[in-house]
Amino acid sequence: MKIFHFSDIHAGSKKHFRQENLLHIIDEINNGGYDLAIFTGDATNEGQRDEYELAREMLDKIEVPLISIPGNHDARSGGIKLFEEYIGPQNGVKVFGDAVVIYVNSAIGDSNDGRVGRVKFNMLKKALNDHSDKPIKIVAIHHHILPIPMSGRERNVLANAGDLLDLIQRADVDLVVSGHRHYPNVYKVENTVFINAGTASSAKTRYGDVNSYCTIEIDDKENKVTTKRLNGQNTTRNFKRKSKRIFTEFGDREFRAVQLSNTYFSESSSFLSNHFDQALKSLKTLDPDLLIHCGGIVKEGTPRDYDFAIKQLNKLDLPMIFTPAARDINYIGYHLFNQSFGELDQSFKTDKFLFQGLSTPQYDSSIGVVGESERKVLLELLKDSPQDFRTVFLHHNIIPIPHSREKGLLEDAGDLLRELVDADINLVLTGTSYHPYATRVGETVIVNVNSLSSAYQRSRFGNSFNMIDIYEKAIVVSEVNALWGEHRFLGIWERNER
Incomplete structure (x- = not known):
């Protein structure tokens, strides 16, 4: 399976939105042989209707199956209802052959903080249980679960990040994809790879970085994750899939x-x-x-x-x-x-x-x-x-x-x-x-x-x-x-x- 992961386009901001970069990325999605694209939030900058119109115009150009979730900027000014009108459902479950993608809205209206409330947490838990037989399980969420480097003061994380981390590990999830902090980062925690995308088309990058996105290639043995920056700098990491170790000899x-x-x-x-x-x-x-x-x-x-x-x-x-x-x-x-x-x-x-x-x-x-x-x-x-x-x-x-x-x-x-x-x-x-x-x-x-x-x-x-x-x-x-x-x-x- 080949997945394109991008985030934080912030369409509509005259100061920050780089439309030409987003069009370049969409061209890569359409011509890269991807099975699926996942967009992890902040389609707009202020949650306004004209911004949603532009965001939908951009996202409609993508020719592969697309999953989109809202971010904290999309929930500004009451914009979360507009997300459903212009982009799609806030939460859901999609099956793609051997893979299941469960996506959850973590945005709180007019706040940079995130939270997955009781109803959505139980929905995620039930979906992971219902699809436990799937060889590939992916969770998509806007807010990062693990703290991100090079992103400043780490105070607007998910309120219940620890509970989500625990659930994800117990359910043996393969991948967690997120955005929010405008700086790419990848960790493997036990058997789960956590992938944070940078911003695809906002000028507000971190640490002097440039716009970027991630590609993910999954086969029977490994997850290959590549962070691709628009200046041509690529970083690839290979992670073994679901490796388990039976200890028979600890030594002294x-x-x-x-x-x-x-x-x-x-x-x-x-x-x-x-x-x-x-x-x-x-x-x-x-x-x-x-x-x-x-x-x-x-x-x-x-x-x-x-x-x-x-x-x-x-x-x-x-x-x-x-x-x-x-x-x-x-x-x-x-x-x-x-x-x-x-x-x-x-x-x-x-x-x-x-x-x-x-x-x-x-x-x-x-x-x-x-x-x-x-x-x-x-x-x-x-x-x-x-x-x-x-x-x-x-x-x-x-x-x-x-x-x-x-x-x-x-x-x-x-x-x-x-x-x-x-x-x-x-x-x-x-x-x-x-x-x-x-x-x-x-x-x-x-x-x-x-x-x-x-x-x-x-x-x-x-x-x-x-x-x-x-x-x-x-x-x-x-x-x-x-x-x-x-x-x-x-x-x-x-x-x-x-």
């Missing part, structure tokens, strides 16, 4: 780390002392080489809470490193953290292993940021490290987490994720959103941990911590219930080699 275990977060040390009811004390008993039997606290150490950055935290942590006789959350540095917590635990960016090293901390919180804000200078220092440090296995740990999540409204992302999550994946970092540990989750992006395993002893958590499994066993050939991540010590697997992945 080389390291055991325990990841925890959101202890919420305080003398308030928010701190569940029994959960913490029971978790201590489990930790002693597990005999880890290192404890990694991914933030949320105290409820508030006050002397009283920090004094209480030190008293509790003194019960542990294990190597431990910390990174702060926003609550750890509020009030005078910034000084108390240094006084109690040391530097903000902590690390642990052996001959084979590096665990490097990255402080992301800001004063009196739940939003995290790293910054270009800090990312550059981090990447140089990781590049120059002699250790074969490299881990970065921080508080804020860099991929969306299920069962939470997606507001915990770093401002520069797209840039950090892209850089860590491209650097083949083995493991990234995060500690926000109060829900456990683990997956692999590219060759990088990313693990989020639940709350250990806070009354606030989102898992039916209960408060917990993660146990990460690093073997010669595999990484095994388990969640351990804080109160009862029960274990469950979050995932097993083959180790990537540096």
